[in-house]
Amino acid sequence: MRVISDAQINKLLLPLKARGVEDFQRVLYTALxxxxGDHTLIPERIVVNRPELDAVHFFMPTFSDRVGIKTLGGSKKGFEGAVMIMDENTGILKGVLSARAITGFRTALCSTIPLMKFIDRDARDQVMTVFGNGLQAYWHVKLTLELFPSYFKKVQIAVRSVNDKSKELLDRLQNEYPQVEFPLDDEKEVDLSTSNVIYGCVPSTEPRILFDKLGIDNHKVFISIIGSYKPHMFEVDDKIVQTAMSNGKIIVDSYDHTLHEAGELIKNNVTPQNCVEIGELENLTPADINGGSNxxxxxxxxxxxxxxxxxxxxxxxAEKLDIGTVVEF
Structure with a gap:
């Protein structure tokens, strides 16, 4: 059994360029x-929420090519967890991986799968805006810039307040992508009218991304929101949801989970008929999804x-490169 730390996972993921990201996209898309085709691959998750505990604990089993379970504990300090992978035929534990980098990476990877269809490939000097200053924001920006290295002239980082965490994100991105501008803005002041790609990575209880601030009359706008994960959370306003729904379909990772957890979709009575799952995108055209709108x-x-x-x-x-620690189990 191999144990792989967060630092070791980053060692594998951070050097990825476009082709490497696309390889991981194919792995993820195959699973989705x-x-x-079979929603029973994800059984009901178990939640332990007890008054004597300082954290809420989640246990999430699933099956793709291997049987596995993700554990996650949420406290005032944030989320911590692990990914355990078992042999699907014997139950032997094959690996235990830190969930920190994997969670940010796989979510951004999921956002970029539909982006491959919807980005305007004829436009250069595009603008990206990301709401948030954590690992999710970092990985969304990083993967997009790696996949489309000559497309973006500016990435706006929109935050609730400029603090050490947001400055750390800014410094990290500036060091990795010196050819790109990275203005750090208050989210209430950020200009969305020039943004071609917008990522929402904030667990907000009120909308941060507003329809009237978008520039859809002038260019295509792709929005992926990943921060709102409870019914009382919202990242985009009603008009964005209603416009996307009336023009075509909203892209989701799961009919079942998204329509029970995402506040924006619940409030606007979005149904499975108003959505397409990422796992069916391969057979659909952009017009099938957004009706030809921007x-x-x-x-x-x-x-x-x-x-x-x-x-x-x-x-x-990691096994091929002998990364991680092998222990008897």
Missing amino acids: AKYH LTLSKIVGLAIMDISVGNEILER
């Missing part, structure tokens, strides 16, 4: 396509099958 909306709540499929790929690569 299987899930689209607005495309994706909402991702995150599924354990993402962690297990991506985690298994990381485990196999």
